[in-house]
Structures are given as C-alpha cells and as structure tokens.
Amino acid sequence: MRRSRWLVLLACVVAILAFAMPASAQTAPGAPGIDSAWTSGAKDGLGTSTTTGSKVWYTLGGGILNEVYYPQADTPDVQDLQYMVSDGSTFTDEEKVATSHEVRLADSRSLTYQQVNTATNGRYRITKTYVTDPARATVLIRTRFQVLTGGPLNLYVLYNPSLGNSGMGDTGATSDGKLVASDGGVADALASSIGFSAMTNGYSGTASDGFQDLTAHHALTNTYDSADSAGNLVQTAQVPVGTDTTFTLALGFGGSRADAASTAGASLAQGWDAVAGSYQSGWHDYLGSVNPPPASVADPALTQQYLTAVMTIKAHEDKTYRGAFVASLSVPWGNAQNGDSCCVAGYHAVWARDLYQMATAEIAIGDSAAANRALDYLFTVQWRSDGSYPQNTRLDGTPVFGSLQMDEVSFPIILAWQLGRTDPASYGKIKASAEFISHHGPSTPEERWEEAGGYSPSTIAAEIAALVCAADLANADNDPGAADFYLRTADSWQSQVDNWVYTTSGSLAGHGYYERIDDNGNPNDGHQVGIANGGGSWDERDVVDAGFLELARLGVKAPGDQHITDSVAVVDQTIRVTTPEGDVWYRYNHDGYGETQAGAPFTGQGVGRLWPVLTGERGEYAVATGHQDAAQGYLVTMGGSANAGGLVPEQVWDRQGANGFTFGKATGSAAPLAWAQAQFVRLAVSITAGHDIETPSVVAHRYVGG
Template structure:
C-alpha cells in the first residue's frame, strides 16, 4: 500500500458558520489516555469525532471533525479496538475509509489514522469545527503554514497532517474550517491527522506536530498499555460480560478530570436542547458536570471493583465543594468545583455520608465536614422535604430522597460513634423520627392504582391521601393528582436498608410500578415524564411541543439489587443482561432507551455504567454491595 499524502489545496475555505451548537449526545465512543499528561478527551458520533474536551472535562473545545467524500459525509460503523479506542468504517459509492482513533498519552492531541480505498479517484475534504472554551461563537482562524489553526481568548486548536495543509484566511465567529485533500483512495491511501490543543495558537500547533512526528502506532501502543495497567489492578466479577465490564470500568475512569482528582462528570455529551438552545443552556456544558448523586453511584461501583483510590478521591471532591457558607453541597459543579446549577437536593447531601461509611472514613476532618452537611440537612424547614428530588424538577416529600437522608444520618452517626463522639445521638434521633413518619408523608391509601397502600413519586405537602395537583413539567399539558404518580426510586428504601424487601407496602408498590411504568424489561421514571424525545423523534426542549420520557436502564440495576435481597439471583442476572443489551456498537450504555435501543439521550451515561458494574459485583456477593449494614440492621432486620 502506498503512503497517503495529504495536502490541502488552494480552495481552502474558512468561514463563520451559524451559531455554535453541539452534536447529538448518543456517542458511539468516548476515550482518553489513562495518563494524566494528556488533558484531552474525545467523543465519536456517527460521522466521526464530535466534542473533544480540553483542557478539562467541563470544557468542550470542538464540535465536529469529518471526512467528506465526493461532496457527502457518510455515517460510519463503530467497533472497539485496543482499550477504549475505536475504529470507524465509512462506505460510499465505490470507496471505503477506515479511521482509527487514539490520543497522545503525553500531550493534548487526538489522532486519526485514515485508510482510504476507492475504485476510482475520489474528491475528499476535511471539515473541522472548533468550538473552543465552551463557546464556538468567538473563535478566530489564523494563518499558519501547513495547518488549520484557530483560537479564542483562552485556548487554541491546530489540525495538521502528514503533509502541509494550506492555511485558511482569518475569520472570526463560529469558525468552520474546510479544505480539499489530495488523497484520492487510489494513488494515495493513508494519512494520520492530528488535532492538538494549547493555550495559544503556537503551542497548539507545536503540540500537534510533535504528536504527528512520533507516529500513530507508538501513541496507540502507549494508550492501550495505560488502560491495560489500570485494568490489571482491578478485580473482575464472574457475572458480567467481560468486554462490557472492562469498557464500563474504563468509561468510569475516563470521566474523571485529570487536573481535578475526584471530579467525575455525568456524561461527555449534551442531549437535546442542552446542546443547541441558549435559553435552556446559556453556557453550553450541561452533563459535563459533577453531580454528588452521580458521583456516589460511580464511586460505589469503583470501590466494589477494587479501585478504592478513586472512591476516596470522589469523597474528597464532595467535601471540597461542600464548603459553602451554610455547609451544603451544590446541585452540581464544573470539574473545578465552581457551582453550575444551584438548587438544593437533599439526597445529594446524604451522598458523602453514604460513601464515607462505605470507605470507613472516620477521621476527624471527614466527620467534621459531614456534620456540617448534616446540620444543613436537619435544619431545613419542613425537613426531610427537598427543594428537588433526584429527577431535579419537583419539590416535595420523596421516598427515594428520604431513604437517602435517613440512611446518610445513620451512617454518619456510626462514624461518629466509632470515636465516641456524642453528636451521634442527635443524628440517630432525627433518622429514627423520619423513619417512623415515612409512610405518613409518602404512602397513599386512596390512590387510583391499588386499593392497598403504595408509595408515591412524591407528595407536595406531606399529605399522601390528598388530591393535591401539580404539573410534572417537561412539557406535560396538564396538572396531575399526586396520588397518580409513582416512581421506581422508592426501592432506595430497600437498597439502603430503611425497609425490608418483604415489607407489604414495598411489595404492593413494586406491582403498581410494574403496571404503570414497566415496558419490556425497563421502566419510565414516573407517570407523565416528559424528559425525552417528541413522538416523531425530535429533541426535547421546553415550550416546543409535547415530549415523552424514555425508559431508563438504571432501573434494571436497581430492580436487580432488590431481587437479590428477595433471594432471586436468576432474576438479578437477567437484569444485568438487560442492561448489557442496551449497549451500542462502541459498548456505550445510554441514559434512556426506546424499543430496547438507546435514544439520543446522554450516552455514555456514567450512572448506567456504574449500575452495571455494581450489580455485577452484587450478584457475585449475593447481596447489594453498597447497602449499609448499619442501616439495615437498625430498620430492616439486617
């Protein structure tokens, strides 16, 4: 095979595009080097790389990089190769391109190894859309010999290839860089592209060129070895699919920012209106944020897999961002700890207490920080009322939230008790009081779904037999009776040890939830959920038509943990397989599915991968591995 020589011809075009938006959130791949010396992460869409993050995981720096052959960009088929690396195959009229991706483990550079074969010479263009510093509308393209270079006030990107690329004309705005390539698939068939980043145009260009000179094979070998070394230090469960399990562990590890230890983001994509509507997301970046709730899910899974250091870092990050004037944890933050959304969610206040107990962190610094969070929690008017429950769009008395609050306080009391700290008694007394009053706040006996009592999604007023109405939000057209909305999240009561699996209200609610929300092995979040796509597949947005929430694979994991406690290991194994069945070709697990397949929701979702890992270890252990025994022994008979 001849070496592919690529030169950008004189018809190079760099023009301001329309206002910057981001690609669909259902990524086919997500990767980064394990090495901390490479602060760059890439995602793959169906036409090639989409968002690349630099210099941290809360900062998307590109939108798109694709090949255009004979005037058309093809959708590709993705397959994993190596460790958290991918190859995409693109086909068109008489041609085929195979593109393999890696990053330079020593630098912030993404590389693509392109091999093109054609029956006849074809015309090829490269299209690159930098969106630097979370905002692509303020970029400027600059002339640099042999490269496509752009910058804004904070960072820069540079695209280079094996042979010089003719530089574009300078423009400002949403810069989209396009140029003809000399590669034709017949005479020239192979090239390596490198996209480097840096604080200035000169540094980005130097970085890309250094990576290119060292060569794609060397980077790929070091990249794979970094992930091999990481996996080699972990345990592997017997219950899980090996490939999906190892991918899940690498995805979880890859969602941690390299400059801010313990900052694991929720997902490297921006679903629906979060990627294009400035009214919904004035500053793009939603989901590339750290939620204490998601961080607990990730950390508990990594702890189960043997990565205690990651779980310790996660707890340290929670306690660092917790240091607000009133002691609470923000709803979410960027990876540097800066709060993004600012509503208060009481289950997130409990997250560090639950994680600290799992880690056995009873040192004075840790427990003092947890006491500050607990003081905030118990001092709230109408506690355990929450400003937002875990779906982030309603206030009220939520059984899932209250489960976390009770369990968190008991775990904190246990950590205090170990050192003889008398403050333990106060938090146990509050937890016991809330546990006694739980049903009075959240269980209806007059609801439409069953003559027997069942847990509600939440009550707005702590009166579960009242016909209090509220609008579920997310484009729902009418208000609903609070007694006509249930949620699988009530099973947190069982997983966290506040109620036994055989509790009659729990069993009845399982039946109600299955009837109301269950569809083909998965469940909706709650009745009337509108967080999802339109009937025609269009994106969720506010005020632009009715939307419909999809089914969430995480609920299969939560149900599997419940079934383990009920002694049905076979059912739990089936739940694990159900989660696995939602993986796409790149082994990415989605936020939501429809007809068994991932939607354009956030993919990969760290929470889904964490639930897969944790359920696998729970099956091997014969019990939910994150269930705090101190809570279960107090309320559920161990």
C-alpha cells in the same frame, strides 16, 4: 513591436491562470456565519488516556468525531470533524450522511475505538482508529482511505471547532502546513502525517465555508488564509490520497496556536504505533490493577460490556480537579442546543448524586483510591460551610442549575462511611452535613429527578441512611451527643416515612403504594403535582416512580416489606415496558423529559422515555430479595440496551421502531450516562457477591436486622 506582443502574451497567460486557479484571499468573508450547535448526545465511543498530563477527551457519534474536551472534562471545544469525498466533477459526499457506519473497540482492553464507514454507493471505505497521546493533549486519528470502485477520488477534512465552550468565538488561519484556531486562552492545530495539498478557513453557512464550496463545485475553488473575525469557524483541508492510503491526523490543543501546533507536531513525530501502544498499555495496566470481572459476566459479551463500563467510568474523571467525575461527556440533544449556551444544556458537570453512584462502583471494582478522590472533591470543592451541597457545578465549583437536593447532601456522608473516613477533618464536614439534614429534612426542594419538591421516598431513604452513617462516624470521633441526635432523628423519620409518602386512596391499585412525591407529607389529600417539561398537572396520588426501592437498597426497610412489594406491582403495571432487550422503566408516568411525540429533539417539552439505570436498580432489588436469576436477567437487559460501542445510554426508545429510533436502544439524550455504567458494574458485582454490596450494613442492621 516584439515587446508589445510579449506583453500581450503575458497578459493572456495571467488571465488564463487566474481563471484556472482557485481564488485566494487573505481573510475569509462572511463572519460570523450561521448560529452554531453541538451534536447529538448519543455517543457510541469515547476515549482519553489514563495519564493526568494529557488533558483531552474525544467522543464519537454518527460515524464521525464530535465533541472533544480540553483542558477539562467540562469544556467542549469541537462540534465535529469528518471527511468529505469527491470525484472532482460530479459528486461530493459528506461522510456522516453518505456512508453506513460501524463502530467497535479495536482493542478490547482499552478505549481505542474504530469507525468503519462504507459509502452507500459502494465507491470507497474510510476506517478510522482513535487514541489520545498519553504525553500530550492530542487526539490522533489513524485513517485508511480505500477507493473500492470508480477512482480516482479526492479526500478532504472538514473541521468545525467550537473552542472554549463557544461555537461563535473562533478565529483561524493556515500556518506552516497546519490549520490553527483560537478563542481566548484555548487554541488547536490540525495536522496530517502526509501533509495537506490545500487548506482554507471560512464561516459556517457562507460562501467562505469549505463545505458549501465543495458541495457546489466538487473542489475547493476559494481558499482563504485566515478567518480573523470571531464566528462559527469552519476549516477544510485536502489530503493527498491514492486508491489505498493510510495516514494520521493530529488534533492538538494548547494555550496558544503555537503551543497547539507544537503539540500536534510532536505527536505526529512520535508516530502512530508508539503513541497508540503507550495509550493502550496505560489502559491494560489500569484494568490489571482492579478486580477481575465477576462470575456474573462470564459470557464474553457481558465481559466486554463490563470492561467497557469500568473504563468509561474512569474516563469521566477530570485530570485537573481530581475526583470530579462528570455525569456524561455529552450534550443531550446537542444538535438542537445552541453552541453558545452549552453549560446549561450539557451533562459535563458534577452532580453529587451521580458522583456517589460512580464512586460506589469504583469501590466495587477495588479502586478505593478513585472513590476517596471523589469524596475529597466533594469535601473540598462542592461542600458549603452550612453542610449543604449544590445541585450541580462546573468542575471549579461554580453552580450550574442552582437548586438543592437533600439526597445530594446525604450521599457524601454514606460514601464517607463506606470508605471508613473517620479522620477529624472529614468528620467536620460530615457533621455539618448531618446537622443540615436534621434541621432541613426530610422534605427536599427537589427530588432525584430534579423537577419537584416535597416528601420523596428516595430522598428520605438517603437522608435516613446518611444520619445513621453519620452517627456511626460520630461515635468513632468521640461525639456521642451528636450520634444520639442523628439516630433519634433517623428513627423518627423511618417510623413516619409511610405516613408521608404511602397513599392508601390512590386510583392506581386496590391497595396502598408509594407516590413519587408528596407536597406536604399527606399522601391522601389529592393535591396536584405539576410535571415539568410539559407533562401537565396531576393528582399526586396517581404519579409513581420506583424511587421507593432506595428504602430497601439503603437498608431503611426490609426488601420484603409489604408496602414495598405492593408498590413494585403498581410501578410494573404503570411504568414498565418490555423491550426487545427486556424490562425497562420510565422515571415516572407523565414524564415530559424526552423526544417529542414525533421524535424531534427535546428542547423543553417532550415525552419521557425509558431509563436502563432503573433496570439496574430493579436488579439490585432482585439480589436483595434472593432472586438471583431475575437479577442476572436485568443485568443482561442493561447490557442489551448498550449501543455498538458498549455505552449504556440515559434513555432508550419506548415503542416499536419509529422516527429513526430502535425499540430498546438509545435516543438522542445522553450515551453514555456514567451513572448507568456504574449501575451495571455494581449490579454485576452484587450478583456474584449474593448481596447488595452498596447497602450500608450499619443501616440495615438497625432497621432490617442481620
């Protein structure tokens, strides 16, 4: 009788515990989960160590950590990582939605970004500081969680990996107090310096998703030890916190889960102070190794903008393929881009044109070693045996978009001349490219905006400058016959450029002006040009951009040439907008590459917005014409277009605030655009120098004189 009563009591206890405790299952259900995506291209912070051994990059946006790149700068592995806050019974907040965000550099001379997120209901504050371990592939997040009123509160980490460029191929598990995940040859591990009190793995948008569980129940009521089927993995962990708790998260990467876990653990064992100190010292040493900021940025805000730009450019160089600087550590409008087709949508690829812009900025700051690495990369990875270069590539040289742009064949030659590369091996590459230009130009399959072919003022300027530079290098390598051929071709094209692209019958002014592009070199025939991205079809005489300024910047024409000054007036009245930060220009009129009319992300059709890099180009033109005050104003405008983290974007909003955007500030395209950061640096140095430092003197002496 007593034994029977004991068994009944035991059964009741088991039943009560089963009801009270979270359910646990070995494997999470719901695979593969909903479709994955990336995040907005508008980053307001990024970082990596200056060391080559730590092959990891972090990016920030909207108050949280988003794309993390490993082991190369063209391989995103994370959608996002943020916190969730709950009282356990009445509410659960998602950090990026329920807080106001501040972002700043915690150290003015390193890419140590800090995010301060304060709950809109006033109940808590989360302060996060980011570095990467210079000795390992680990992102460290120093976190302070403060309950401001109404505690106690519970804190959870919500992590969505997208390993190996894919959002749908991840599996994950709980292992030795860490959350680990893998996809092919890439793995990661998430650990905390104070441990986790609960952990779970699941699939996004399903019942096993920790976000769904917390939102519905304000606690983790279902925990799963593993998610073994490939899918859109979501991992969630509770961090044991009080009313004011400081701890460190480590997100480590490796070729296996064990390697990643070891990496994260080693970084935590070294401690935040040691790792952060080493990280910051590396950046301090780098800034100490280059030229000090020029006088044009004496204002403290501009000084900080300049230093941030210098560091940001360096951060875009890969650590395996040295000299390969990606265009941006971002996916433009990534929140509307499928996470399994990142490589087409993202800017984490190498364009020879963007690489040239960054390399010339490196020369400007006194880091010619970096510029030489860039040229070496172009010669060894992107250069083709016929002398051409692809439109863009992954870091290993695999083409992405697949077209060809003649300015990108030209810029490596100009860079080689600027670096004085006269060695026979370099000249062999230069000669093949000069021959390619001579026999395939001046028309181009695509101009610099990558959307139309024909005769482009900006492309022709680059081709002419490249041929003159190639001739100078040919003479240095005792190849006078080639030098003579390149000069004769360059002179012929320089004498004809206006016949090809300067219309005298366009409707935009009562005088002539340069077109954006002409299909056949007859600028008065009124042919139609198709505008990509839903921009329609227009008379080519009525579509203009400021690309003709390359004729002056590269020394092909005098800055005061009447055709240039007349064209400046046309673009100002057609594609200039005065923002609260100053004058900024569209790429060209009728552009379709930007958010939709209603402000939705660009997914193929939209409305082109304003590009701060064009303000920088106008600033260089002002320097060339002796208008230093105007050039300084354009530098200030570029700086004003940057976000709170000091990153100059690809595009800024073009009208009074609407659709969640701020007039003159970043859209969802890409921030930073490394080209824009480089343009800011080069303009600052040119203003102080009193001349455009990038203009090849050998070209200007031939066509402008002096």
